[in-house]
Amino acid sequence: MASLKVYGKAYSANVTRVLTTLAEKNVDDYQMVPIDLFTGGNKTPEYLKLQPFGQIPAFQDGDFTLYESRAIARYIIDKYEGQGTALFGKTVRDKALVNQWLEVESQNYNPCAWKIVVLTLEEKLQAMASLKVYGKAYSANVTRVLTTLAEKNVDDYQMVPIDLLTGANKTPEYLKLQPFGQIPAFQDGDFTLYESRAIARYISDKYEGQGTALFGKTVRDKALVNQWLEVESQNYNPCVWKIVFECVFSQMFEGRPTNEAVVKEQLEKLEKILDVYEAQLTHHKYLAGDLFSLADLAHIPVTNNLINVAKKGELFASRKHLNAWWEDISSRPSWQKVVQIMQAEQQEQK
Amino acid sequence: MTIKIYGMPYSTCTARVLATLAEKEVEDYELVPVDLSVGAHKKPEFLKMQPFGMIPVLQDSDLTIYESRAMARYISDKFESQGTPLFGKTAKDKALVNQWLEVESQNYNPCVSSIVYQLVFAPMHGRQGDETVVKQQLEKLEKVLDIYEAHLSKNKYLAGEFFSLADLSHIPYTFYLVNMAKKGDGITSRKHVSAWWEDISSRASWKTVTAKMN
Numbered sequence: 001m002a003s004l005k006v007y008g009k010a011y012s013a014n015v016t017r018v019l020t021t022l023a024e025k026n027v028d029d030y031q032m033v034p035i036d037l038f039t040g041g042n043k044t045p046e047y048l049k050l051q052p053f054g055q056i057p058a059f060q061d062g063d064f065t066l067y068e069s070r071a072i073a074r075y076i077i078d079k080y081e082g083q084g085t086a087l088f089g090k091t092v093r094d095k096a097l098v099n100q101w102l103e104v105e106s107q108n109y110n111p112c113a114w115k116i117v118v119l120t121l122e123e124k125l126q127a128m129a130s131l132k133v134y135g136k137a138y139s140a141n142v143t144r145v146l147t148t149l150a151e152k153n154v155d156d157y158q159m160v161p162i163d164l165l166t167g168a169n170k171t172p173e174y175l176k177l178q179p180f181g182q183i184p185a186f187q188d189g190d191f192t193l194y195e196s197r198a199i200a201r202y203i204s205d206k207y208e209g210q211g212t213a214l215f216g217k218t219v220r221d222k223a224l225v226n227q228w229l230e231v232e233s234q235n236y237n238p239c240v241w242k243i244v245f246e247c248v249f250s251q252m253f254e255g256r257p258t259n260e261a262v263v264k265e266q267l268e269k270l271e272k273i274l275d276v277y278e279a280q281l282t283h284h285k286y287l288a289g290d291l292f293s294l295a296d297l298a299h300i301p302v303t304n305n306l307i308n309v310a311k312k313g314e315l316f317a318s319r320k321h322l323n324a325w326w327e328d329i330s331s332r333p334s335w336q337k338v339v340q341i342m343q344a345e346q347q348e349q350k
Numbered sequence: 351m352t353i354k355i356y357g358m359p360y361s362t363c364t365a366r367v368l369a370t371l372a373e374k375e376v377e378d379y380e381l382v383p384v385d386l387s388v389g390a391h392k393k394p395e396f397l398k399m400q401p402f403g404m405i406p407v408l409q410d411s412d413l414t415i416y417e418s419r420a421m422a423r424y425i426s427d428k429f430e431s432q433g434t435p436l437f438g439k440t441a442k443d444k445a446l447v448n449q450w451l452e453v454e455s456q457n458y459n460p461c462v463s464s465i466v467y468q469l470v471f472a473p474m475h476g477r478q479g480d481e482t483v484v485k486q487q488l489e490k491l492e493k494v495l496d497i498y499e500a501h502l503s504k505n506k507y508l509a510g511e512f513f514s515l516a517d518l519s520h521i522p523y524t525f526y527l528v529n530m531a532k533k534g535d536g537i538t539s540r541k542h543v544s545a546w547w548e549d550i551s552s553r554a555s556w557k558t559v560t561a562k563m564n
Contacts, residue, residue: 179497180457193445195452202445223415223424230417233455235402276401 004030007047008056009037013114014069015057021073025084070106131157134174135183136164137342140301141196142184146341147297148200150334152211159341165252197233200294212334214294224288228295231287235273236299240306242266247310267312274315274322281321286329296329301338304330353379355421356399357406358386359562362466362522363418364406368562369518370422372555374433381562419451422515434555436515446509450516453508458498461491462523469531488533495536495543502542507550517550525551525560 004027008015022030035041035056042054051058051067058065059072061079066072077087088095131154135142149157162168162183169181178185178194185192186199188206193199204214215222243266246258280287287295303326307313316323329335355371357364359381371379384390384405392403400407400416407414408421410428415421426436437444464487468479501508508516524547528534538544550556 179500180453180494191442191445193449195449195456198445198448198452201448202441205441205444219424219427220413222427223413223420226420226423227415227417230420231402233419234417238460273402279401 003062005033005060006030007033007035007050007058007060009034012037012056014055017069018057018059018072018076021076021087024087025076025080027076027080027084070102130189132160132187133157134160134162134177134185134187136161137338137345139164139183140305141182143301143338143342144196144298145184145186145199145203146338147300147334148203148214148294150337151214151297151332152203152207154203154207154211197229197298200298204294212292214297216288216291216293221289221291221293225293225295228287228293229298232295232298236277237302239266239270239273240302243270243312244302244305244310247312248305267315270315274319277325278319278322281325286325292329292332296325297334300329300335304335352411354382354409355379355406356382356384356396356409358383359559361386361405362463362526363404365522365525365559365563366418366519367406367408367421367425368559369521369555370425370436370515372558373436373518373553374425374429376425376429376433419455419519422519426515434513436518438509438512438514443509443512443514447514447516450508450514451519454516454519457494458491458520459523461487461494462527465491465533466523466526466531469533470526484533488536491536495540498546499540499543502546507546513550513553517546518555521550521556522559525556 004022006015006018006022008018010016010019010032022028035047035058037056041047042051042056047058048054050060050065053067055067057069057072058067059075060066061075066075073087088098131149133142133145133149135145137143137146137159149155162174162185164183168174169178169183174185175181177187177192180194182194184196184199185194186202187193188202193202200214215225243263245253246260246263246266250256250258277287284290286292287299303316307316307326316326353371353376355364355367357367359365359368368381371377384396386405390396391400391405397403399409399414402416404416406418406421407416408424409415410424415424422436437447465484468481468484468487472479505511507513508520524537528537528547536543537547
């Protein structure tokens with residue numbers, strides 16, 4: 001077991017100051033003990049015993065503990081004076097000049113350089129993490145949001161996995177974001193939002209100047225988009241969801257087989273609803289008129305579940321214009337991109 | 351009078367639209383009754399306007415819109431410069447209004463409308479209400495109302511300190527739940543939900559709607 005231990009993580013400049021010194025003195029025989037600032041490893045009582053300021057690195061030689069990277073470096077240089085690079089020159093003069101420039105680094109250079117690094121990192125982190133989508137791509141409600149982001153040409157977002165199957169949606173931390181314990185939740189900086197259709201509206205508003213216009217052009221267009229968004233919400237989705245749940249998820253989530261009576265009842269309802277859609281789409285290319293809108297988009301994820309997962313595609317195949325509309329909207333690059341995200345996620349699970 | 355609302359004053363969804371018109375101080379519209387008891391909403395002329403055969407429907411010149419929440423949005427947009435600002439002032443306000451409109455739509459309304467249907471509308475049409483469904487939905491509603499209580503203990507209204515379309519959208523079905531179905535205990539037993547309910551249901555806009563119900 002190595003008698004030398006370096007506590008910390010190599011992402012820290014102060015830690016690598018020590019590691020570089022060890023390397024210059026040809027010292028390999030040491031152990032790195034990870035202390036990660038991001039997980040608060042530096043704030044545990046055990047670590048604060050070693051380094052009461054809660055900083056990294058800390059250093060041990062047997063039972064002798066030392067901290068402050070420049071002091072640790074000096075100790076290593078003294079202990080291993082006979083090997084590796086002579087890091088304080090040869091003469092008393094040399095050593096004095098080394099000490100002088102060590103102080104210049106400590107008092108003038110480092111404070112300045114460190115501020116620049118921190119500010120640049122903060123900017124980068126801000127830009128990276130500005131948009132977050134909490135959830136998993138197996139959820140139609142989550143992919144409703146991802147598809148909207150894609151339509152508006154927004155790539156710069158982070159997915160934070162919240163898996164219903166592990167109960168991650170019921171933790172106190174998650175319930176602070178989404179008190180109903182549902183996915184998705186969404187963050188733009190420190191602004192939190194939930195309900196996929198509300199998130200989609202927010203994205204459409206925020207990125208109004210780019211990507212597809214999701215609410216048409218005029219007040220009329222917008223009114224018709226809102227109408228078909230409500231039709232999806234109030235008529236289409238409740239029906240389709242019940243069918244998909246019974247056919248695909250009843251065993252997984254409720255430990256029971258498909259209730260065929262419910263499926264039959266909902267299919268009868270859905271047939272009537274789809275007749276209305278067929279009539280609408282006979283006269284219009286898309287639901288709200290001649291242009292693709294958020295109303296069409298909102299239908300895509302749950303329709304994918306109905307056709308490709310619950311295998312009820314006949315409902316669509318038997319209706320000419322409905323089927324053409326489905327082919328069209330499900331071929332859009334935005335949905336294709338989300339399908340890839342879904343497939344990648346499935347692969348990760350394996 | 352360019353605006354026509356096809357519906358009935360006692361209909362919860364029609365009431366949502368009438369309340370919105372009142373909040374936006376719009377009086378210049380015509381309420382065209384649709385006699386549900388004779389199946390007027392299933393006749394071909396009506397189905398041309400609303401192919402799902404439901405009330406209400408809005409007509410403004412040559413624009414026909416259905417779905418009460420979409421109609422409310424249209425009225426809020428068209429009359430943006432008058433009456434109550436129903437989407438707040440900022441982009442964040444608007445996003446939070448939309449969020450709670452969805453909560454109403456996805457979490458609150460399915461429970462409440464189911465209870466109201468079983469206890470009020472089914473008997474109206476000569477059908478026996480299903481007590482098991484009522485019990486199940488009341489249990490679900492309790493959990494939802496706990497979340498509302500926590501939220502309203504920190505916010506005067508759903509989207510923040512301002513009344514919005516999100517609060518308004520809850521009024522009609524909640525009114526039926528409390529006054530007709532007599533299942534308002536969940537509302538009245540929670541301090542902040544109760545205060546919120548008192549506040550929003552006492553607004554002048556809602557009073558004009560209930561006056562029309564009689």
